[in-house]
Amino acid sequence: MSQDHSLNPETMPAEPEKATLEGKNKFFGLWFFLGGETVLFASLFGTYLALKNSTAGGPTSNDLFGLELVFLMTILLLTSSLTSVYAMYHMKNNEFKKMQLWLGITALLGLGFLACEIYEFAHYITDYGFTFRSSAFGSAFYTLVSFHGGHVIFGLSWLIALMVRNAKRGLNLYNAPKFNTFSLYWHFIDVVWVFIFTVVYLMGKVV
Amino acid sequence: MRGWMGKFKSLFLLSALALVLAGCGKENLTALVPKGYGAESSMNLIILSTIIMLFVFVVVILVYVIVLIRFRRKKGQENYIPKQVEGNKTLETVWTIIPIILVLILAVPTVAATFDLADDSNASEHINVDVTGNQYWWHFDYAGEEFQTSQDLYIPTGEKVYLNMLSSDVIHSLWIPSISGKMDVNPENVNTMYIEAYEEGVYWGKCAELCGPSHSLMDFKVIAVSPEEYDQWVEDMQSVDPEAEPQDAVAQDGKAAFEENSCMSCHAIGSSPAAVGPNLTNFGDRSKIAGFLDPTKKNLVDWLMDPESIKPGNKMTGNYPELSEDEASSIAEYLMQLQPSEITPESAGK
Amino acid sequence: MTENTSTNKINSFQKQKNKDEMKKQVITFVLMIAFTIVAFAIVGTGIMQKMFVIPLLLILALVQVGFQFYYFMHLKDKGHEMPATMIYGGMWAALLTIVTLSVIAWW
């Protein structure tokens, strides 16, 4: 089949993720999407900043947040960013097995992050009675952080689907762009988290 | 601010007047004939910008007409290929610079007027009225005085009156076209706006922010009277005795029925700053019933019997026992007799 | 339907280049972690006044995000002009949004 041939050339090109037109399209498409996501999160951050002091007598950010957990979460997510870079490194070297391995580690770190987040929310709800409905601050906090969490969940599902689907078939010019777009998306999630831990947690602790 | 554009203004006022004379626009309602400070500030800018726009429009249309007359493809020109022009630096610069200048001419006075109208640093030296917007009526609480009114706002002419506005439900917007532009009445924060009427009269006020089904019926009146009359009116309002028995028997029945049917749980006669329903102290003096109906007894009875059919979605409907025709009629009689002052919309309207 | 391609060799020049790039990225990572620790330390110990902490935190975050974009996501590389434009555009709109909502929705 002609596709087979063009997607599995004798030597992999230097940038397998952008070697085909489809690959290029995916690459640009995802970047543009991230441009839009920037505004999406900006709107959420703006809403949060406008409402962060509207606690309606309930717990404030300073009462709630503990830095230890957030630090752990940050390290998990930052590290997962690095591991996905390793995966892309191996993709460019056409070392499929190693790529899968690093992607696997990325997924585990992401799962760890999610577990921490769920624990954190449960802690606020049971120990402080602080919920989505408590106050405008509560609504804004949970919405912002869960939108990020939702992105992590989506990213993980995407990653797992990619890994499982391609486990047997190896790397080619059809799926290399998919791995690459995933990694860009994953980095972006990390970027958003950097602002969340800075603006929500750290600044929420500075009184 | 006043008179920064003498000649053009009088010219425009003249043409505006012509419009009014031609039957376009109702006096004391139209923004085209300003009778207050805010409306005048706005009108100055409206005139200035209209002049600029007319200039621009004339230029555009001139070129447009010339183009259409001179450059139509005529018979015998089917194969004519015009010269392909890429552009022209000079021309393009000209039509970039001139609009910039025009915009600046408009921007400077706009900014000046914006700051002028937003200046509330002297509010405490003037009359302050706390305004509450409600679906679908207005509550006016005269700060420092012991009385409130609804629907009719009395102000002295030639003086700044500061309105501190808050909504009890959704967003409203207070607008008195011939005295002042509008400002939103938000539920979470007090907005302050000052108004000043130049002449005595009854001015129409409207709600300008969609606030539900009866948004279009949320009218009110501003009654501008001379400062002396205003003082008199304040005095009259101060000295109202809410318990006073009406003169005739029908009205006395009305008062009883009014109390029996728990009207008082929402309305107040006499001072009551927190109002669920309109304050009725000077109901008999009001220019309109429910903000927009002529003050006839029939209209009032109709209102009392079935407010929903008159102001859909209002909050009185269903909150009081059903009235018999008689009860409604006697309550109407009672309310119409609540006329604490000689200073009324009628006397101000002249 | 497709045979595994990992047998395909890629030339050694390319490999060396990828390796160099990877080295930079690891350094980037170390810096990012360091920045994070500094940020948490400042807040955790409370050694600084609010007036200084908040701008400092924001600067630390911005630099970190710059690292992510430019090194991890290769925005610095050739062929990324259009993506960079769009991200800057998005950030501009984002900045306006955030500034407005935190400044003029003030009550």
Place this chain on the structure above:
Amino acid sequence: MSIAATQKRGFGTVLWDYLTTVDHKKIAHLYLFGGGFFFLLGGLEALFIRIQLITPENDFLSAGLYNEMITMHGTTMIFLAAMPLLLGLMNAVMPLQIGARDVAFPFLNSLGLWLFMFGGILLNLSWFLGGAPDSGWTSYAPLSIQSPGHGVDFYVLGLQIAGAGTLIGGINFLATVVTMRAPGMTYMRMPLFTWATFITSVLILFAFPALTVGLFLLMFDRMFGSAFFDVALGGNTIIWQHLFWIFGHPEVYILILPAFGLFSDIFSTFSRKRLFGYTAMVFATMLIAFLGFMVWAHHMFTVGLGPVANSIFAIATMAIAVPTGIKIFNWLATMWGGSIKINSAMLWSLGFIPTFTIGGMTGVMLGSSVADYQYHDTYFVVAHFHYVIVGGTVFGILAGLHYWWPKMFGRILHEGMGKFTFWVFMIGFHLTFFIQHFLGLMGMPRRYWVFLEDQGLDLGNLISTIGAFLMAIAVIVFLYNVVHTAIKGDKAPADPYDGRTLEWTTASPPAHYNFKQLPLVRGLDPLWIEKTEGKGKMTPAEPLGDIHMPNGSILPFIMSLGFFIAGIGFIFQVDHSAWLIAVYVGMAIAIGCMLIRSLKDDHGHHIHKEELEREAD
């Protein structure tokens, strides 16, 4: 896809073909069909509004129904009529103009279309399921929070779904322009309509996420008890207004820039002249888009943001007059010295210039904040935006339809009827809306269910209503024209207007792969260059070879259906939790489709060289 060809095949096949198509030209047909349908619906709602306002204190509509009518009129017209019609034109023409065989993401293109369709249907179902939204197309909180029934819920979910479709469409166009231009088609050789598509897509990309977030907040408040706009719990209703207008103002440029683009193409074609000041036109478009993000608070001058904010936004708003003026004058200069041929497409374009100039100028007047204290929320504003939206966007859509009808459908619209439509519509339009400037200043606020007697507003409103009916007549004639043309219109040649750009090098309508061989572009107005240099035909940039095309798929349709079902579930789960089943089922369908899409490789198919050789030019 010519209409004659359609008739030869069974209805079922055609339907299936359209449901599964990923061909940008057929997707364009669907956008035009859907947008056209919603335009009629929105127009009908406009007529109801005008009938209600024909006399003072009319009781043709009840108060609640009137509010539903204006809300649905505005929402339908903007989101379901104007934008889809424009997206339809972009889909039909932009890939042809850059010499591409397809778009970057054919599958997503189709997904965007179906999301719009199902979003629109969902929104309009509200009429039958307990009442339409009634808080205005702007849905200001807390009115929209307190609005009883499910109307606003339909608004939230309908727009969320349709909006996602638009966003997807925008990203698709961006990637298409970046990666799929024919050899030689540099950015600065792209026709203005392509430029407009590109920049409009940028606006979509940055504006819609703000609406997405706003709608989520509204949905959370209405359905899940959050407190964003609940003042008692510290909420702030101004946040909604900011988010809505951060989206809303760029949105109006999303509506006008494509029209600007196509007018540029039309003026230059029918003046037989190169567009005057091409570079300035491109940069003016960018500048409008850029400034468009910094002016949204001019819708909020009366909110009480304070004099500093009001001044900044007033100046930024007025600044937009400058790049727009550059455009107006460049169009005039394009025609100056040209050889102007006036047909229906050109008539709409010529009608646009004075009309839009008036609308734009009243815009600048509105931008003067203190003057806006008077204009705001009155019929002056209604007049302003109908002048720019109808006089700009709708005129633009009609111009584009007349201009590209042969390219899209293979037949030429009837000229006589076209001209009749234009004149009646034009007269009706000015009758309807010019007087509204004065109505507003004379004290008539907008969104008024009734106006009272004896306020001097009767005559103006009567005239306005009469004008609306003239527009309705014009629209009906246009519809008749479409039917007439489909049945016995003249067959169109490839290049009926002595065109200048690449779309006129393809057959009318084009083969589904557009170009047998990609053309080599040698400058701005590539076809014109070849014509003046004697060849009259593009030089191919590649030898004849196999063409790779994407496969059709029903998944976008089913996926959108899934979101639609989930949307209904979300709306009614407030009443009874059994409706959550619909949410789960709908989401399962949608996610299932996504999984199928990502797990099943789809390499598309090839059209072989031999086949292409067999087909005549």
